[in-house]
Amino acid sequence: MSKVADSIYNIRLLDELARKNTSIHRLHPVSKLLTTIVYLIVVVSFNRYEISGLLPFVLYPMVIIILAELPVMPIFKRLLMVGPLIIGIGILNPLFDPRGWITFASIIIKSVLTITACLVLVSTTGLDKIAQALRTLKVPNIFVLQLLLTFRYISVLIEELARMLRAYALRAPQQKGVRLKDCGSFVGLLLLRTYDRAQRVYDSMKLRGFNGEYYSYSKSKITWKDVLYLLAWSTFFITARVYNIPVLLGLLFGRMCN
Amino acid sequence: MSRHEIEVSNLRFSYPDGHEAIKNISFTICRGESVGIIGANGSGKSTLLSLIIGILFPDKGEVKVGDVPVTKKTLAVIRRKLGMVFQDSDDQLFMTTVFDDVAFGPRNYKLDENEVKARVEEALEMVGIPHLIDRAPFKLSGGEKRAAAIASVLSMKPDVLLMDEPTSGLDPKSRRRLINILKGFSHTKIIASHDLDMVLEICDRVIVLKDGEVAADETTLKVLTNGELLDKCGLELPLSLQKCPVCGMIK
Numbered sequence: 001m002s003k004v005a006d007s008i009y010n011i012r013l014l015d016e017l018a019r020k021n022t023s024i025h026r027l028h029p030v031s032k033l034l035t036t037i038v039y040l041i042v043v044v045s046f047n048r049y050e051i052s053g054l055l056p057f058v059l060y061p062m063v064i065i066i067l068a069e070l071p072v073m074p075i076f077k078r079l080l081m082v083g084p085l086i087i088g089i090g091i092l093n094p095l096f097d098p099r100g101w102i103t104f105a106s107i108i109i110k111s112v113l114t115i116t117a118c119l120v121l122v123s124t125t126g127l128d129k130i131a132q133a134l135r136t137l138k139v140p141n142i143f144v145l146q147l148l149l150t151f152r153y154i155s156v157l158i159e160e161l162a163r164m165l166r167a168y169a170l171r172a173p174q175q176k177g178v179r180l181k182d183c184g185s186f187v188g189l190l191l192l193r194t195y196d197r198a199q200r201v202y203d204s205m206k207l208r209g210f211n212g213e214y215y216s217y218s219k220s221k222i223t224w225k226d227v228l229y230l231l232a233w234s235t236f237f238i239t240a241r242v243y244n245i246p247v248l249l250g251l252l253f254g255r256m257c258n
Numbered sequence: 259m260s261r262h263e264i265e266v267s268n269l270r271f272s273y274p275d276g277h278e279a280i281k282n283i284s285f286t287i288c289r290g291e292s293v294g295i296i297g298a299n300g301s302g303k304s305t306l307l308s309l310i311i312g313i314l315f316p317d318k319g320e321v322k323v324g325d326v327p328v329t330k331k332t333l334a335v336i337r338r339k340l341g342m343v344f345q346d347s348d349d350q351l352f353m354t355t356v357f358d359d360v361a362f363g364p365r366n367y368k369l370d371e372n373e374v375k376a377r378v379e380e381a382l383e384m385v386g387i388p389h390l391i392d393r394a395p396f397k398l399s400g401g402e403k404r405a406a407a408i409a410s411v412l413s414m415k416p417d418v419l420l421m422d423e424p425t426s427g428l429d430p431k432s433r434r435r436l437i438n439i440l441k442g443f444s445h446t447k448i449i450a451s452h453d454l455d456m457v458l459e460i461c462d463r464v465i466v467l468k469d470g471e472v473a474a475d476e477t478t479l480k481v482l483t484n485g486e487l488l489d490k491c492g493l494e495l496p497l498s499l500q501k502c503p504v505c506g507m508i509k
Contacts, residue, residue: 012396015354128354152352155396159348200349203313207342208414209334209366 018126024068029133031226042237056240061116086111269319279305281470292447294457297467298492303450341416345423347403351395363414381409401432418446454496
């Protein structure tokens with residue numbers, strides 16, 4: 001039960017991290033968002049048998065984590081949470097493909113890199129600002145709002161769940177979790193309660209003039225630093241995509257040794 | 259423009275399940291008045307507030323704010339004039355910082371960012387929590403949350419403040435602080451509450467609801483000293499007007 005309550009804090013941790021004030025946090029959200037998108041596209045574009053070429057891409061999340069002074073463990077833990085899903089997707093590859101272990105490894109590496117990049121983006125920018133950046137890039141409002149409200153209100157759902165579980169556990173001390181025959185009404189009630197709660201929150205938003213557009217921060221201007229950040233990383237990503245840097249380094253060292 | 263800030267006439271409302279929550283209620287509230295709405299659980303207090311601010315719409319009758327009737331078309335105008343503080347502050351605080359929460363309303367009205375900042379600071383100053391401006395709302399104590407929720411409404415500079423149980427769940431000191439803050443406001447106030455002592459201190463007039471109807475609409479002192487009426491409506495004399503438990507004297 002405490003795990004449910006803990007998860008509220010876990011969700012909010014990324015938001016808290018986003019409020020730090022480092023050189024990375026200060027960069028314009030649009031620049032960070034575009035850099036992440038370029039990164040994701042380049043990483044995903046690799047052939048499924050290519051592994052060595054992916055290695056230089058570890059550099060990007062590592063550098064940002066260090067510069068933005070992000071704690072490694074919470075990000076690593078979140079990565080682990082998605083672990084079962086990634087393994088589920090790739091686990092059958094070794095059975096059907098003679099080189100399946102390579103594709104399996106490639107799936108895992110790609111997933112780790114892309115998810116870390118997204119986590120790093122959220123924890124250096126914050127979802128409010130990402131949403132603002134998406135709006136600047138002309139992403140339709142309905143999608144942005146959906147993303148923002150889901151993230152914001154998932155904690156409302158968890159809070160209701162924690163409360164109901166607490167009430168249940170106190171009156172059913174001898175069992176673990178919710179009994180199967182109670183699950184139906186439990187889930188149904190949870191839905192109704194969160195619906196009510198969401199309605200109240202929505203009312204309070206409407207009463208304060210909310211009309212579908214979310215204004216969360218004053219727009220700052222993109223500076224040459226932001227452009228440079230985007231260009232430098234993009235150049236690196238594309239270079240690392242075109243040339244296999246680990247192989248080139250290997251050749252170079254090989255020659256020097258000979 | 260009329261002298262009446264809020265005019266409620268022949269209001270009726272039933273919930274979709276058939277429960278008739280409000281049965282033919284009429285009253286007017288003048289500018290600057292502080293009105294307490296009291297009544298037992300389920301007497302229709304919260305429903306009445308929702309009807310006034312246009313969260314719900316009546317089956318019959320009408321609510322007017324100034325000269326403007328509350329309808330779906332006039333909501334934008336109405337809601338700039340009325341500010342509502344919810345019973346559960348958590349319903350009202352949903353941004354990542356107190357600043358963003360208090361700025362939510364002004365930003366929706368597309369005010370200039372400097373003006374937004376000034377309004378946020380002013381509102382937080384009014385409720386005595388300027389030091390919490392950068393804190394996360396979910397980490398505040400109950401009293402601080404309530405103050406932040408009130409600030410989030412004040413930043414919109416409403417003419418009328420509607421409050422649903424503003425003192426519920428507060429410790430005595432936080433409650434006292436809140437009462438002092440509310441006493442300092444010059445807004446028209448409508449306060450739905452069970453905290454009769456608070457109503458006694460803040461409000462000049464009290465409307466008593468019983469089963470969706472107005473059981474009394476008089477000056478505060480007249481209503482809150484009428485033990486028989488209060489008893490009939492599922493209430494009792496405010497503690498400060500009851501006999502002393504030690505010596506049995508009326509305070």
